Amino acid sequence: MRLLVGTIATIILLSMQLTKAEISDCDFYDTVNISSAKVLSNGSYEYDGLLIPAELTGMYTTMHLPDGSKKDVPSHRRGCVCKLRPCIRFCCPHNHKANDGSCIGEMSKDELESHNRYVELSLSNGTVVKRHFQEDLVVQSDLPLPCGDDKMHWIDHTLPGNGFTLFENGTSFRHWDSATLDKRKYCLQHAEFKGDGIRITPHFCHLDSEASQTGQTIVMSISLICMVLTISVYLYVKKLRKLHGKCFICYMVALFMGYALLLINLWNVWDRPSIGCTTSGFMGYFFVMAAFFWLSVISLHLWVTIALPPDSVSRFLPEHRFRAYNIYSWGLALVLTGVVVLADNVNLDKDWTPRMGTTQCWIYTGDNAAFLYFFGPMLLLIIFNIIMFILTAVRIVKVKKDVRNCAQPQQKNKRLNSDKRTFTFFLRLFILMGLTWSLEIISFHVRQNELWGMIFQVADYLNWSQGTIIFVLFILKPSTLKLIKNQRNPIREWSATVSRSREGRNTTTGTEGVFLSRA
Incomplete structure (x- = not known):
């Protein structure tokens, strides 16, 4: 009789356990599936050497997903094991x-x-x-x-x-x-x-504050194609190959090489650490810094040619300016790269070393080493460019006032308009590069905040799109498209030039005839 009562009680107890809902006061992620665990007579379960009381078990028909939603699954029993052992x-x-x-x-x-x-x-x-x-x-x-x-x-x-x-x-x-x-x-x-x-x-998981690898690849690939098109147009059109145009071509070449290496590194082509990864990182650093030095050359050249008197230019700059600009831009970028290589190979405190090619094929950006070797020099060059552009703008405003009081305003006004167009042209370039990289510097300082990281993704995409933006602003504008058209039709352009020359001579001849007849 006692045996029968005990058996019935056990069956009732087990039936109650089988119908028990999910475990109260237990997170789903603190449970394991105990469907195959040994059931003891008192309703507890033995799982992996651990005794789980009946009150810490329950039946589940859903799986709780990380985003808080639920997914239907076959009914099974789970135990809240993490309350009993880590x-x-x-x-x-x-x-x-x-x-x-x-x-x-x-x-x-x-x-x-x-x-x-x-x-x-x-x-x-x-x-x-x-x-x-x-x-x-x-x-x-x-x-x-x-x-x-x-x-x-x-x-x-x-x-x-x-x-x-x-x-x-x-x-x-x-x-x-x-x-x-x-x-x-x-x-x-x-x-x-x-x-x-x-x-x-x-x-x-992939961090929300990090850009998609696929998205970054698409944006950078389009940007690189646009850089190639921009360089090609400047090499094709003779009128664009003046001194500031040559500087712009060098800037675009440096920017293209830097971004191309960044794109290659994005897809983990090299093992880390490895000689290939480290070398790629140093080369990418060299070209990105060279691009910044070329931008500073452009701002300096604008100030010298627009703000300084013509007789002062020859004294201020050497005779072969383009050669001097090349030595300055590529040379200083090479010096900075040499400093980074040296710092990476001497026995300094690791917090002060670039650690090129460790976490990525670039300078380590997890601490202030990135600011010391990359963002710091970049910030100094941005400040220099700002000063140059402000001085140039002040000079243009001053000349504009002087033109109004000038005895022969037409000739000076023509020169002023030309200077203003050149200044505006490169001011756009500086705003584009200076703004995007300034946002990158700010993003570097708030990188640990996930919300700010998501907000500054916009700056990342702007930065990667520089080639596309430059192509739209500088190549697709009407004046440049007209130069391309004229370059493709040199005979028509020559005919227009000859026609204008003849009209000028006819006007002069006619005027002289009037004066002679009056005489």
């Missing part, structure tokens, strides 16, 4: 490994024997301990991936600034941007690192 949340089965942000399958026998099974865990009292991921923690590998089907980023602890901290409560702290992630936003998986074997590392 958990470790894996992206895929714990005996699999990831490569390039995706799970690639089970590890080999040798890899299973040699991989690092320990993680450092920060306890609630602040102490840091090493824990075996299977023996000391509960493995969760059936939770939905943080990014769905998208490829994940991972933290490479071998690179500077890429540290992370795992906490006992399941959260993770990302050092480089001081972001705290719960288990909805990250997962862990075995990954292989050069010189450090296979170990567990966090994986996370």
Whole structure:
């Protein structure tokens, strides 16, 4: 009789457990699927050596997704195991490994024997301990991936600034941007690192503050094509190949090379670190800085030719100006690149070294080293350009006032209009490059704030679109299109010039005839 009563009670208890809804006061991401776990007579479950009380189990018919929505799944029982023992949340089965942000399958026998099974865990009292991921923690590998089907980023602890901290409560702290992630936003998986074997590392989603790789590629590719078209037009049209036009061509060549290398590096063509990656980074740095030096040459040339008296120009600048401009622009860019190479190879504090080719094929941008070697010189050149353009603008205003009081205003007014057109032309160029890179400098200082990072994505896309904007502003304007048309029809242009010359001579002859008849 007692046996019968006990059996009936057990059946009733199990029936109650089977109909129990989701576990109250337990986050879905603190649970595991215990459908295949051993059921004990008191209604508790034995899972992976852990005893789970009946009140910490429940039936689930949905899966909670990272974005807060739910997805219908077959009914199954889950247990709130993370309330009983610290958990470790894996992206895929714990005996699999990831490569390039995706799970690639089970590890080999040798890899299973040699991989690092320990993680450092920060306890609630602040102490840091090493824990075996299977023996000391509960493995969760059936939770939905943080990014769905998208490829994940991972933290490479071998690179500077890429540290992370795992906490006992399941959260993770990302050092480089001081972001705290719960288990909805990250997962862990075995990954292989050069010189450090296979170990567990966090994986996370693409940041909202980072531009899409595909979008960046499309924008930069169009921009590079427009740069080539702009350079081609300036080389084709003879009237555009004056001194300031030659400087503009050099500026565009430097900008094209710098952006082309940045685009190549975007797609991780080179391994990091590697000689190819580091060399590509130094070359990209050289050409970007050369572009800034050429812009400063253009602003200096405008000031000298517009603001200074003609007799002062020859004293202020050497006879072969274009040669001097080349030595200045390419030479100083080479000097700065040499400084960066030297700083990268001497025994300085790592916080003061460029660390070219470590996290990317560029200067490390995780701390103030980027400002010291890149944004700092850039800011100085932007300030120099601002001063030059202000001085030139002041001179143009002064000349405009003088023209009004001049005895022969027509000739001077013609020269003034020409200077104003040239000044306006390059002022647009400076505003475009100066504004976009100034926003980049501001973006660098607010990079750890996700909201500001999203806002300054606009500056990134403007920066990558410089070639496209320059092509629209400088090539598609009516005056340039007219020059291209005339260049294609030199006979028509020559005929127009001869016609104007004849009209001038006829007018002069007619006037002389009037004077002679009067005499």
